[in-house]
Amino acid sequence: MTNHLLVIAQIAGRRCAMSALDVKSVIELGAITPIPRTPDHIAGITALRSQALTVIDCRLALGLTHHNWPTDHRAAVVADSGHSYALMVDAIEDITTAVGEPGQVPGGFGAEWSRVATGMIETMIGPALLIDLPALLAGPDAMRHESEAAL
Amino acid sequence: MDDLLAEFIAETREMLEASSGEIVAWEADPTDRARIDTIFRFVHTVKGNCGFFDFPRLADLSHSAEDALADCRAGRRDPDPQMVSAVLAIIDRIAVMIDAIEAGEDLTVFGPEGGDELLINALSDTRETLVDDGSRAGKQGSNRHQDEPGIAHPSPADDFATDRAVSGRRADPAAAQRTIRLPVELLDRVMSGVSDMVLARNDLAHRLRQAGNQPTIDGPFERLTTILTDVRDAITRMRMQRIETLFSALPRLVRDLSAELGKQVMVDLDGGDVELDREMIETIRDPLTHIIRNAIDHGIETPAARRATSKRETGLLTIAARQSGNTIAIVISDDGRGLDEERIAAKAIATAMITAAERGHMSRDKILNLIFEPGFSTAEVVSNVSGRGVGLDVVRQNLERVGGSIKVASAPGHGTLFTMQIPLTLSIIAGLTVEAGGQRFAIPQSYVEEIVQGSSRALDLTHMGEAALVTFRGNRVPCLMLAEVLGLAPDAAATRDPTLVMLRLASGDLFALAVEGIHNHGDLVVKPLAPAVMRCGLYAGSTLLDDGQPVLLLDVANIAAAHELVSETRIRVLRPAEDATVQVVQDADRAMLFTDFAGRRSAVRLELVQRIETAPVSAIDRSGPRPRAVIEGMILPLVGLPDEPLSRPRVRLLRLSDGTCELLYAVREVEDAVVIDGALRPVPEDPLAEAVTLIDGAPVTLIDAHELFARFGEPPIAANRPKCTIPADDWARTILGPLVASAGYEIVHNDDADPATIAIIFDEVFEVAEALGRAPTGPSIRLRDHPEAPKGCATIYRYDREGLLAALGTAARSAGTVGERA
Numbered sequence: 001m002t003n004h005l006l007v008i009a010q011i012a013g014r015r016c017a018m019s020a021l022d023v024k025s026v027i028e029l030g031a032i033t034p035i036p037r038t039p040d041h042i043a044g045i046t047a048l049r050s051q052a053l054t055v056i057d058c059r060l061a062l063g064l065t066h067h068n069w070p071t072d073h074r075a076a077v078v079a080d081s082g083h084s085y086a087l088m089v090d091a092i093e094d095i096t097t098a099v100g101e102p103g104q105v106p107g108g109f110g111a112e113w114s115r116v117a118t119g120m121i122e123t124m125i126g127p128a129l130l131i132d133l134p135a136l137l138a139g140p141d142a143m144r145h146e147s148e149a150a151l
Numbered sequence: 152m153d154d155l156l157a158e159f160i161a162e163t164r165e166m167l168e169a170s171s172g173e174i175v176a177w178e179a180d181p182t183d184r185a186r187i188d189t190i191f192r193f194v195h196t197v198k199g200n201c202g203f204f205d206f207p208r209l210a211d212l213s214h215s216a217e218d219a220l221a222d223c224r225a226g227r228r229d230p231d232p233q234m235v236s237a238v239l240a241i242i243d244r245i246a247v248m249i250d251a252i253e254a255g256e257d258l259t260v261f262g263p264e265g266g267d268e269l270l271i272n273a274l275s276d277t278r279e280t281l282v283d284d285g286s287r288a289g290k291q292g293s294n295r296h297q298d299e300p301g302i303a304h305p306s307p308a309d310d311f312a313t314d315r316a317v318s319g320r321r322a323d324p325a326a327a328q329r330t331i332r333l334p335v336e337l338l339d340r341v342m343s344g345v346s347d348m349v350l351a352r353n354d355l356a357h358r359l360r361q362a363g364n365q366p367t368i369d370g371p372f373e374r375l376t377t378i379l380t381d382v383r384d385a386i387t388r389m390r391m392q393r394i395e396t397l398f399s400a401l402p403r404l405v406r407d408l409s410a411e412l413g414k415q416v417m418v419d420l421d422g423g424d425v426e427l428d429r430e431m432i433e434t435i436r437d438p439l440t441h442i443i444r445n446a447i448d449h450g451i452e453t454p455a456a457r458r459a460t461s462k463r464e465t466g467l468l469t470i471a472a473r474q475s476g477n478t479i480a481i482v483i484s485d486d487g488r489g490l491d492e493e494r495i496a497a498k499a500i501a502t503a504m505i506t507a508a509e510r511g512h513m514s515r516d517k518i519l520n521l522i523f524e525p526g527f528s529t530a531e532v533v534s535n536v537s538g539r540g541v542g543l544d545v546v547r548q549n550l551e552r553v554g555g556s557i558k559v560a561s562a563p564g565h566g567t568l569f570t571m572q573i574p575l576t577l578s579i580i581a582g583l584t585v586e587a588g589g590q591r592f593a594i595p596q597s598y599v600e601e602i603v604q605g606s607s608r609a610l611d612l613t614h615m616g617e618a619a620l621v622t623f624r625g626n627r628v629p630c631l632m633l634a635e636v637l638g639l640a641p642d643a644a645a646t647r648d649p650t651l652v653m654l655r656l657a658s659g660d661l662f663a664l665a666v667e668g669i670h671n672h673g674d675l676v677v678k679p680l681a682p683a684v685m686r687c688g689l690y691a692g693s694t695l696l697d698d699g700q701p702v703l704l705l706d707v708a709n710i711a712a713a714h715e716l717v718s719e720t721r722i723r724v725l726r727p728a729e730d731a732t733v734q735v736v737q738d739a740d741r742a743m744l745f746t747d748f749a750g751r752r753s754a755v756r757l758e759l760v761q762r763i764e765t766a767p768v769s770a771i772d773r774s775g776p777r778p779r780a781v782i783e784g785m786i787l788p789l790v791g792l793p794d795e796p797l798s799r800p801r802v803r804l805l806r807l808s809d810g811t812c813e814l815l816y817a818v819r820e821v822e823d824a825v826v827i828d829g830a831l832r833p834v835p836e837d838p839l840a841e842a843v844t845l846i847d848g849a850p851v852t853l854i855d856a857h858e859l860f861a862r863f864g865e866p867p868i869a870a871n872r873p874k875c876t877i878p879a880d881d882w883a884r885t886i887l888g889p890l891v892a893s894a895g896y897e898i899v900h901n902d903d904a905d906p907a908t909i910a911i912i913f914d915e916v917f918e919v920a921e922a923l924g925r926a927p928t929g930p931s932i933r934l935r936d937h938p939e940a941p942k943g944c945a946t947i948y949r950y951d952r953e954g955l956l957a958a959l960g961t962a963a964r965s966a967g968t969v970g971e972r973a
Binding site: 031033034035036037038039042045046047051052054081082083085137138139 | 588590637638639678679680681682683684687689690693694695699700701702703
């Protein structure tokens, strides 16, 4: 993981890292067409050339309900199982390199964060939470289904 | 050389794929000459090719198979199951080797060079038992690098010649079609390029429309459009492949599996001509295989077990593909033991998927579909056929990834039926853009039957509980409000006056979708949506509009299904009722049911009802001997009003017409159009009632239209409203004018007056004019300033509203006759 390139973004006021290999590009978010009757974290779809991207509000995808975050006009484009998503975050900060392996912190990151975080990773600009993209994209309901199934 | 090798590998693969079906057919009937020929050609070609590439092991294998088959062809031996199995084993080995060659592996991975002996000997051994020719078998093992000089069987050269001739003949019909092999990746690039081109064209079209007509540009642009349409069609076809390519490998799969499991299975394939996107065929290959494995492993019983339940020993596996609208349905059904609801439920509870309490509330259908949940596998013994850790959850996941779905139905003891639904995404379809809740959505054009404006009288939107119905060409059709379906706030104005898109489903059901507006239609490049979005079941894809704005494509079939508009039962309930009506009574016996102001439930025959009007009370004039109302500038006689003044600001009026005459019938409430199927009992004491009948068990008075029109019918005082001149002063313009106009009269200038024009003039002016011999020629109304009328003077006090309107009414009628005569 050392020297691995990471895209650093603020999500719900926390510094998060995504592998630069997963991030295809960073785009200016244009008009977003909302999609009625879909989970809250799906903000809508937006166009990137002739491609349609599903816009995911990462804050809501975490399962947080607080709505006062700033939103960057840029979004990170990622792909998961053949579909492209644009991630709405507070701010896209930087691209930097990792300086270690992802590790855990005692006590965990909290329920919402633990679901989407692979671990903590030290980077050139400080520690960040390494995000597990499929888990983040699955949204908060995925968690609920799992816990229901476990009951 | 590499190119040639790649060509060899691809060709061999293709032949393998094509011949696998033949092989199974051959096994079923080992004496089938045509099959033997096909398989012989295959091994022969392989043999010829590998000699060229120096693959001695491959050459040996194909050679020995070829020998055996050549003997069969020449009638020197009879093919039997052992031989068939041996040939199949060799063909399989060839397939594995081809894979290894492609991967650049050394063929020694298959063991020492002599490792193929076993296979070849298997072939020879059987031959030995059948034909007394043991020496040959030995010779083959040792002289594998030598050419086979055989005296008894045809020389390879001869074979080659005849083979070419045969294949040449066979290829004749298709000879005109030259084909080349292309990487799928390149196809995809061309495809997405064309998609972008369509978008660019749409954008350009949009801009050209904005810029107005430009003949020098429009011509070439039209040509570009035509060319693009052609290219698009070709590209679309390029991507399409018959599902046959997928089906052709199935008989072999089924054969191998059933042999391995000691079961007898017959496979029946249907719908191979259904075309599907190449990519999609690849996507469903694994799910389909998995379900077939499951069906044979868990579904179909052993011959003994089948005999015990008095079924045929041979199980039947049916695989059928059907296209309906923008989805392909693949149905895989077996006649095996069916799914065990109890075991599935027990397993689900054991793995904490559901609780025992939940299980109590779950329908059989729900329980059965638990098999698609992650971590589910009922097989107690994990065989090497199915249950290798790849469960049905992966199947479902793979299908959902491309926007498809899978469900299962099963009857205990009778079989199981899997239905896979796959969308035809990534294609270009014609679509319609509509608006709901201020947002735009697209509907595939193929569903759209007709677009109807709500104001049109062909419709009659009624609400039955939560459901809404419209009348479309005499049929009651369910109606969905798109904004409601999507949970959007509907636009109030548009809800009152909706635009209806009539949609015809693949099943033949018709329903109306109420939208707030239609934008345009055009070609839409449909892109797949993320699984989380697909899961809500409302959308089939997304597309970009001319201006680059993304819109969602509605999944019409799914929306209809979710609202139970395609449910069989519903159709059955509605249909027979309609049919019965048609058979028993004529269409004529339909009536509009309403409650009149006396609180009496009445009905009037539907043919008479032109439309239902809602008029403000101000449009009603009750001053004359007969009440009248002004509807759209027409003065119509009005009946059915209560004696007391109206309390509400608006009145519902049935506008009745007999073709020439019209009248309005004021009602308290319009209920519904009904069928008069009860007996009609005459009511002699009420001249206005034709009869009393029972509708839904309650008595209803049927209005006697003949009497009604005889008494009140009048040709509408219509299109040309009666003209009227008024004095040219401020009082007349500001006070008299509006009153006259609201009563339905058109105020014209004196110069435009004709003989039918009613002149309203002040009495003193009239007297002067009369004295001068220039009295108005047409009807006139004289106004006086004092409330008290002087004796013998036909004047009306200027503030006597009722008197004035009555006089206008009388004058208009006489003027009407004057006008007609003129």
